[in-house]
Amino acid sequence: MQINGLITIAMAGFAAIAAAQPHKHHLHLRHAAMPRDALNDYSTTVDQPAGPTGSPREDKVHSTERFEFAATKSSAPVASKTPEAEAQGKRKAVSSGSGMDRDFPDGKISCTEFPSEYGAIKTDWITKTGWSSIQKDGGNDDHIGVCTDGALCSYACPAGYSKAQWPEVQPASGESMGGLECKNGKLYKTNSSFNKLCRAGKGTARVSSKLDQHVAICRTDYPGSENMVVPLSCTPGSTQELTVPEASNSYVWQGKPSSAQYYVNNAGISLEDGCQWGTPDGGLGNWSPVVIGAGYSDGKTWLSISQNNLNSDPLNYNIRIVAEDGSKISAECSYENGKFSNGDPVGCTVAVDNGGSARFELY
Template identity: 30%
Template sequence: MLTQTLAPVVALSLAGSAYGAAFDSYDHLHARDFAEQQGKQVHGTRVAHLFRRSGTCQFPDYEGMVAVQSGGQNGGWALSSDQQCSYGSWCPYACQPGQLMAQWDSSSTSYSYPQSQYGGLYCDENGNLQKSRSDQDYCTDGTGTVRATNNANSGVSFCQTVLPGNEEMLIPTSVDSGSSQSLAVPGPDYWAGTAAHYYVNAPGVSTSDACQWGSSANAQGNWAPYVAGMNTDSSQNTFVKIGWNPVYLESSSPFRNQMPDFGIKVTCDDESSCTGLPCGIDPSSQSVNEVSGDGSAGDGGAQFCVVTVKNGAKASIEVFDSDGNSKSKRDVAHHGHAAVAVETVYKTVTAA
């Protein structure tokens, strides 16, 4: 049963002065863990009890919603596989490729814990699903300015992180060989002005294997070699960022000296309307943690590049096969945090 709360819609605004800023969420994740350990309360409920197992809400068949990892306790919700949509909790969900979750706590407007967890529908104490943003659909189209194009010989999985939510890479976009698929690009009115963040997995890794929290046993999921971020600002400029995954480069990573056997690059249908080209990673001609064009160092020293797409142009993130054996790893600055805890949320703000 679905009920609607009458919480007001709060206007979101962007803050900052430079596009393509990457916000490290180590502190964010550590604050969550500390709050749970200390028994802090949210709306009068201990954080540790926000996901109590006294009752659950089933995943609904609402328009545009897509069940993820439905074999786990999450039951299709965009939650960890061992987590249920329990009474008194917010339950995020995935949408069709190219679409974004359009429901969250309307009073949560900033990227801070625990408010950043309040995405999706609210499962109340009676087992009813509540829709906080009553004037919005369950899913909404992204700006449609970026596609994933697969020029490799096997299917490719782009796995989007859940935000607002637990920031795991649970939202699947599968791109068959020789085809393309729209990616969900947030506009300036998306939650807290945040952008979409994707993990780009090697060709041949299915979304069921890739789009979940993994381990160092395989270079997939949160250990995938590449990441991407994108959004569109109020001037209709889209910023597309691709780069190396900081976790892949950690000193504890078994892959940090291993060149992937596939590459990625950003292309535009109208290069005259795109700045920042070339922007890509080609294992046949580059070392680990190198990018083409004007690269910058982000979290953990991971290199990335950014393309700005203007004037109604469209961009693609192209995936292609490569031998991956021609280059060895160059030095990468060590990040002092545990590899398994890293998440980077890309937030893009209006360019001056």
């Protein structure tokens, strides 16, 4: 697969959301001080290291802000187009999650049992048992679909929450690993500093829809396979919590805390089609037109909208970032008729004042 260069935006110590790349796409915060006019400072670097033995791997793209892409495609087929009627009929009811406040009991639950009672939500269009990814022996066992001894079994969390389990020691290759570990047929936590499976975000951003069609918004499963499979279902007229990871307790990649990336599909696409690996001609999943991002660092919430550089087609609706409850945002940031409010073809980023909140409005 041919991959374009990575373009990153930096602003006041925050590495903002970049144009979406295929498959692995996540944001790491940078804390070095930068001038305010760095908002439009773009840089491009490309690197393509080899993948782990036995793991089919896409080209990996790096930048100084550490957006990183790699690993195995989902084996599930993706339709090139999904009519609205079919999307409405196929759309699964995604659990809001239960038991987020329950400590996970090491060695008590079988690897064959998905831990729904501890906050995790199933993505059973990815694996037959609901895991969002299964990593084993340096490869990806999503196609097998069951959690077996020696595997890291990852899971999605409800809107507003992030996965809290990942090994402290990560591969030197830079590949991210996350989830529960299966040992002797039982599940074990991998993050000893946190006893629960899901951790609440900052709670400072939402997504609201004024559309009359369903929208599938798909977060990358990170750390883990980094497939865009963590679902956020935006039904017509609804407002959904967007997870805003806090830098102080987010996953850290080589010293850099991370934020959240969401692939935004065209309206009318089901979660099953939109929240997985896409195909070059399909415009879905990692090939969806737009990516939005969110993170919290240095006392501010940072939000952005960016064009996926794999897909120059416009979305079939518009997006704008709107301040809530008297909050202030640093600049206008909107995407209308395929164009960004700042006139840049890549995207725009804003900071929300300390203690404030904002929403991505779909219209």
